[in-house]
Amino acid sequence: MATEKITAETRTEFGKGAARRIRRADKIPAVIYGHGNDPIHVTLPGHSTMMALKHGGANALLELEVDGTEQLALTKAVQIDPIRRHIEHIDFVAVRRGEKVTVDVPVQVNGDAAPETLVVLENATVSLEAEATHIPEYIEISVEGLPAGTQILAGQLDLPSGSTLLVDPETLVVNITEQVSAEALEAELEEAEAEAGIERDESEDTEGGDAEGGEGSGDEAAAEGDASEE
CATH class of the missing domain: 2.40.240.10 (Ribosomal Protein L25; Chain P)
Known part of the structure; x- marks a missing residue:
């Protein structure tokens, strides 16, 4: 640096x-x-x-x-x-020059993972010990083409020479998962609501049905009125 x-x-x-x-x-x-x-x-x-x-x-x-x-x-x-x-x-x-210091270094994710995946940055920084004059600006992680299910741990990071990892090597840094569709999210939400005993408000659907019913009753009444006039 x-x-x-x-x-x-x-x-x-x-x-x-x-x-x-x-x-x-x-x-x-x-x-x-x-x-x-x-x-x-x-x-x-x-x-x-x-x-x-x-x-x-x-x-x-x-x-x-x-x-x-x-x-x-x-x-x-x-x-x-x-x-x-x-x-x-x-x-x-x-x-001082040559002195080692403890710093939290940002993680920078580059590249595009495989289609229909979601890249989740679980930890935005990692703690390192490094010489004061050789602190990396960031730690770069490439996810180019990586499939769902890939997990990148702190111990797998490519650290600059002279730097020592201070966090648990098993610490999850990047997690690549399958992209969830809107339909699947809706289904998960309904399931969670059902488990929690939450009932959805169906008033809008009911009002819509009543409105249609009201229109039908009006048409029938108009038809009967026309018949009586004849």
Whole structure:
């Protein structure tokens, strides 16, 4: 994983008001934890930091220059405004080159499984131990042409050199099943409702039948009226 170089400024103002002023200046408040040191509060340039996180993925590794000192920082938590979608705050963990860290790496499924199958991603991430400077952006899984019934376990993943799987190798990651038709889903739903003792509302069908019956009665009455006039 390539590192992005960002110049950070030491932050001395804290609180909501200070954070708002930082964001209005198109900057991002952040904090760096780790290695037994006191947390380092910094301010980062908004656009370049956003692009660095976009390129680096969920576990972006940044090379922050703080007061002339370079510090490798692994992204651990990013707070995003749910409406405006801008970054509000970032938590980093300080790391060293060659140091191994524990990370959750996203799984990326590629390809098309066999026709009439459904690909289910049971676990969107897998936990790995990897060198801080060699964290994979994602783990790729190809399902091209795989038939229904195929299951891909964590122990079958192709991990980058130097990475160690931390979850149970039997953990199900991808499950390929037969595609269920709408008719089969409806039948399963009716069966589940019957087992639960739920009765479906048949009022619409009944109303439809009554309406047809009413129309028939009206026709008969009209016919009888015509006959009496004759």
